[in-house]
Amino acid sequence: MRQDSGGPAGxxxxxxxxxxxxxxxxxxxxxxxxxxxxxxxxxPAGRTLVVLSAWQLAVVEDAARRIAAPDRPGDAxxxxxxxxxxxxxxxxxxxxxxxxxxxxLGRFLGYLEHLAPLACAMTTRFTxxxxxxxxxxxxxxxxxxxxxxxxxxxxxxxxVFMGYYRDPRTWGLVGFDGPQVGRPAEGWR
Numbered sequence: 001m002r003q004d005s006g007g008p009a010g011x012x013x014x015x016x017x018x019x020x021x022x023x024x025x026x027x028x029x030x031x032x033x034x035x036x037x038x039x040x041x042x043x044p045a046g047r048t049l050v051v052l053s054a055w056q057l058a059v060v061e062d063a064a065r066r067i068a069a070p071d072r073p074g075d076a077x078x079x080x081x082x083x084x085x086x087x088x089x090x091x092x093x094x095x096x097x098x099x100x101x102x103x104x105l106g107r108f109l110g111y112l113e114h115l116a117p118l119a120c121a122m123t124t125r126f127t128x129x130x131x132x133x134x135x136x137x138x139x140x141x142x143x144x145x146x147x148x149x150x151x152x153x154x155x156x157x158x159x160v161f162m163g164y165y166r167d168p169r170t171w172g173l174v175g176f177d178g179p180q181v182g183r184p185a186e187g188w189r
Contacts, residue, residue: 041053041054041055041058041127042054043057047088049091050091050092050094050095051091051092051094051095051102052087052090052091052094055113055127056106056109057087057091058113058127059109059112059113059126060086060087060090060091060109060156060160061081061082061086061087062126062127062134063112063126063134063138063156063160064081064082064086064087064090064160064163064164065080065081065131065134066131066134066135066138067081067138067156067157067160067161068081068086068160068161068164069131078173079167079169079170081160081163081164084163084164084166084167084169084170085163086160086163086164087163088163089159089162089163089166090159090160090163093159093162093163094159104152105152105155105156108149108152108153108155108156109156111149111152112126112137112141112152112156113126113127114126116137116141117129117133117137120133120136120137120140122137138153141153142154
């Protein structure tokens with residue numbers, strides 16, 4: 001049975017309307033936060049993105065720098081993920097993924113950029129953290145109790161390694177002298 005509020009007719013909002021209004025404000029507020037949190041990223045001049053947005057490219061670049069960090073820092077013989085354009089490889093590879101997988105990876109990148117640092121008691125974006133803090137965030141995600149977060153990290157790590165070790169300049173780092181298929185008689189060097 002419905003009770004009258006005692007006020008003029010039509011002035012009291014029903015529970016459903018209040019919930020709908022609250023949900024709308026939450027969505028709009030979340031969208032506003034998302035817009036603000038994805039500002040301040042720039043695509044380098046001359047670079048065309050296939051799938052990633054500017055902020056996603058920045059997250060992949062920073063994650064690749066940490067995931068494929070050299071064991072011997074400062075050794076000029078070890079190519080950097082930037083020199084090999086690992087993020088560009090990831091962007092191009094994602095174009096061939098099913099739409100749902102692209103969506104999920106994009107969501108994981110959003111988590112890594114905005115929420116994973118908070119889970120590690122850091123109040124800034126992943127891309128604004130120093131290398132040591134980024135390592136802590138990535139380690140926490142890799143060791144997460146959430147299967148989804150660990151799977152997201154493993155997927156990103158696999159893409160980074162595919163992008164990094166596809167280049168012949170990296171093969172010697174792991175003792176690989178190149179593929180046998182299509183091998184020149186004099187070898188790959």
